[in-house]
Amino acid sequence: MSDATVTVVGRLTAKPTYGHTKNNDVFANFDVAVNHGYYDRERKMYIETGASFFSVSTFRNLAINAIESLERGTPVIVQGRLRLVKWESNDKQGMTARIEANSVGPDLNWGQADYTNIKRPRLDGDDPMDDPNVVEATPSDPEGLDSEPPEDLDEDVDESAERIPAVLSA
Secondary structure: OOOEOOOOOOOEOOOEEEEEOOOOOOOEEEEEEEEEEEOOOOOOOOOOOOOOEEEEEEEEEHHHHHHHOOOOOOOOEEEEEEEEEEEEEEEEEEEEEEEEEEEEEEEEOOOOOOOOOOOOOOOOOOOHHHHHHHHHHHHOOHHHOOOOOOOOHHHHHHHHHHOOOOOHHO
């Protein structure tokens, strides 16, 4: 059976949290909000219709780089394996979409990035998504998430657009 590979484009809802697996590998967890909507030609504007939230886990070198590079509101592209995880909390139950990321990067539609190549050793081990420390650090009740991303996520986009030199559009 093959894994379900997905790519999502959205913004971080908070700075990544991190910890260590039982094998002492570093992991980072964060949530990505993906806005839904459409362009209304009559009104000449984009209409927001809601958002989906994905929990993302990264491990080892990718986790370290995510912790050091990503902030709340960062526009990202995440590619990885999708896992649907059933959860129960008191009298509630549900399912959460979790992504074990293979790649995470900035979405350059919204800004520029400086890349720094860092060499770190890669260690192979057990499936880190099943590690109890990772499971415990991942929110199990997605109802605590807002149905809309925080209002100030687009402020950085507006500031960046003002800094783009006019020569780029020529």
